[in-house]
Amino acid sequence: MTNTSDTGTETVIENAHVRVLNAFCGPVESSIYRKQQRVIVPTEKSFDALSLLKDRGFDLFIDVTCVDYLEYRKAKHRYGLVYLLASTMNTERLTVRLFVDDPQPTVASVVPLWEAANWLEREVWDLFGINFTGHPDLRRLVMPEEFTAHPLRKDYPLQGRGERHNFPVITRDHS
């Protein structure tokens, strides 16, 4: 992603977490926007990096979500995963991003680290089709089981693909 940020890289390096991540998984791209510290970690090292961050005090898992960059200008990758971490001890927050691509967008599940990720990763799987390896129970969360598409992808139309009209009608005799 070529995202411009308000501040230069000088202040970014000062962040202790970024420095540790740099030492751990090579130089990570980090930026600050609206006082929010963000880092981009390599996908294959995401679990270890997040595990490291958990040990460094980010004990509260706020959210994991996905952005489909299909129509985004200058985007190099299809999907961006966003992990929002916070701490209960202090007011620090960190946004960890990583990128995955078609076909078979896959990333390691962080449920072993935070139980909170369980349903959130299921939701990402449901709506974006990102496969989380190591997830204990990767089922659809909000869409019906028999649904085949992943509706928050950008190539899925707003009105749907007519699934709704083809839902089986359950009569009283068959229920």
Next chain:
Amino acid sequence: MPTAQPEIESSSEARSEDYLWTLNFGPQHPATHTTLRLVLKLEGERVVDAVPEMGYLHSGFEKIAEHLTFNQYVTVTDRMNYISPMANNVAWHHSVETLLGVTLTPRCTYIRTIVAELARISDHLLSNGAVGLDTGAFTYFLYAFYQREVIYDIFETLCGARFTNSYTRVGGVSHDFTPLVIEKIRAFVKTFPKTLNDMQRLLNRNRIFVDRTQGVGILTKEEAINRGATGPVARASGVTRDLRRDDPYLAYSDFDFQISCASAGDCYARYLIRMQEMRESLKIVEQAIEHLPSGPVNVGNDERTTLPTKNQVYSTIEGTISHFELSMSNRGFEVPCEESYAAIEAPNGELGFYIVGDGEDQAYRARCRPPSVLNFAMFPHLIRGHTLSDVVAVLGSLNIIAAELDR
């Protein structure tokens, strides 16, 4: 169904799981209050396991967000946590303004603080009232609901809508406080503590209520953090995290208030936390209404961030120009190609939006971080080993709103 059925064995002796009974609870059940479903595995009265199912109210709010402008989408946020829509409005536009870099006027921050706190009171009233209702305290529920009605009345006077307020706008609010609104809020601040005392006397030491909630659905501090609990649920378990203090947004740094915490982590503690938070919210509302800054409520016309009032549109050329600049599809806001997350302490916990901007005045992606999902996900953990009648107590104390859960 995900609960594995025990395989039939050839031996004549039945296994212990064979005595388990599966009960389908919801999606249409009076005690779920909304459409959510639980598949309970029972051994007599005792719940061995519970599998929550959701999605019955899924309406693709996040997909709609990619097709509505920042000001239009506020109507959809009303329908997320519909028992405190004002808080959702404030959360949404707080996130949008974080992305756009809009600084609000002091009067606007105070007004938003007041409506958010009133929303918190009305949310906690219904949440606690529903716990009372489900555990047999009907009178308590009526006391709570009457006061909610008063808050609805304030909101109706303020913006014309009782329920789906759609009150905030980018850089401001749709209606400024009028003297009548201020008068009504002052009257509420004066009369509400009396009802709150009555409610406290009705339930806090009520033998039936305490027996049904104390020690039920215990969430330890470690589990609360591990499972991502925020808001009253986390604070009842001893997590002293409140964004109003830790990350003061709007005008919260100006006020004197306490963060309520408990260490028990059971349904009764969550009830007490909500009761106490209403008192603290009232303190904030009182301070804010008495020190309401004067001056403009919206960011000025010149900046072209807030839609001008209709009066300005029809009587001044600047207002007309701003209106068309903002409404036309090829003009609108200046949105950076950036991503940001901003959250507020909503009545249910941390409610935030992760917004991706791509230069258009619609969000490229707007992710809502719903506290209900994380609260509902921990339900099986809380209910295991308790009886069937405790299901409604735990469910009520978590205050799960299906519309926010499914979006």
